[in-house]
Amino acid sequence: MSLKHGLLGFLNYGPMTGYELKKLFDTSVAHFWNAELSQIYPTLKQLESEGLVEMKVKLQADRPNRKVYTITDDGRSELVDWLSRPADPDQVREPLMIKVFFGACVSKEQITRVLRHRIEQLLEMNARYERGCSVIQSFAAGVGLNREAFFWQLTIDVGVKHNEASIRWAEEAIERIDRLDASFFGTSPLHVGTMDVRRAVEILDRLKSEMPEGSFSAQAAGRTKE
Amino acid sequence: MSLKHGLLGFLNYGPMTGYELKKLFDTSVAHFWNAELSQIYPTLKQLESEGLVEMKVKLQADRPNRKVYTITDDGRSELVDWLSRPADPDQVREPLMIKVFFGACVSKEQITRVLRHRIEQLLEMNARYERGCSVIQSFAAGVGLNREAFFWQLTIDVGVKHNEASIRWAEEAIERIDRLDASFFGTSPLHVGTMDVRRAVEILDRLKSEMPEGSFSAQAAGRTKE
């Protein structure tokens, strides 16, 4: 888990409470990382028990007391250490791709509708990203971290690029599906090919053994384990 | 969870065992979905208890008995139903982006090394994808599902496009970081700006209230819950 390191990263900017960390998360890294308070609080405790942060209770009369966490030297070096280590490949899990993978089970209209819906989502998301840019600039200026804003911007850039690529892919996919002969789908939406599984597995085994190594699968590319 | 629907999708091609499902997963959807046997077996049981699949034990003398699962009419209609529903936006969790976000904490060399490492991963992955294309073609031809192969191919295309976009982004990021003045990073790797958190949160609150709505965050774009 790298929530730990996300918390350390923010605490490196200055001491703060779990509640404040949640706010920062929501308005700065929400596009690639979500964190609930119910996960932040125990994680802070854990960081404390590992000596990576220190906690001081600030008594308050009118509001609940605040527990202010400060990063320690150990915490700082753990952070830098982690940041410098290369990251494992992200293992993805994309329900939309399952829908596309089995697209032949449904009609042209059904599958393209799903794709068009995704395009809408991506456009909306990119619009939000654009607004996010100005938020980052204003925030960085207001808080005096212009240097840091350069990197914050990079994480937005990659999201935008990703979404643009997805949109282009989806648009092309819709076009290609539209061009497909109607007979391609059969008359019934449940008209999908069947296969002899024993034979299929046989073929896969053969293909696999013909492959150089690692064959065709997403994972395994210098895993190091964090 | 859509492992359920992934299993249904494959069982729609023909009756098979958990062991065989695992093989198919590993050689066809591994690039966007992983499934362990220890998860497949209980999920099949669950599908059975929901009446979406049926199980028959095939006794074997020399090997352990096989439990062959067959999709039911209910299962088929649940599959088609699910496939036709638009997918929620993928919620992502990208450790690499945390590293970039806090890139100002480390040196130019450290952060660019991390990015170069990611580029290597992506290139290797795309090479695997290319091999994957021919696997899909051979497999589809061998098993007589050419129609379906069109959609299988689409799921590889999107992976390739994504990776290409990431590579371009990372290359540009490295260039831009390299061009940064050394003073940008300070002399010490731990030289990172600090901020007045109370003030930062104040600014965020103000920016948030100025924003139209939903402000800047990745989620929330017509969630429907599966």
Add this chain to the structure above:
DNA sequence: TCCAACATGTAACCGGTTACATGATTCA
């Protein structure tokens, strides 16, 4: 009057991974 913000948490659940268990057969 009622909801949002402040501020902290616990407990149950959920999807998924890792490790462990069993036991025969086949191939290097």
Add this chain to the structure above:
DNA sequence: TGAATCATGTAACCGGTTACATGTTGGA
């Protein structure tokens, strides 16, 4: 002899989400 394949599972754990609990203050 020892690893890989066939074939099934259970149990512990892990990161994360949802729901629930508590109690004050300030604003619509």
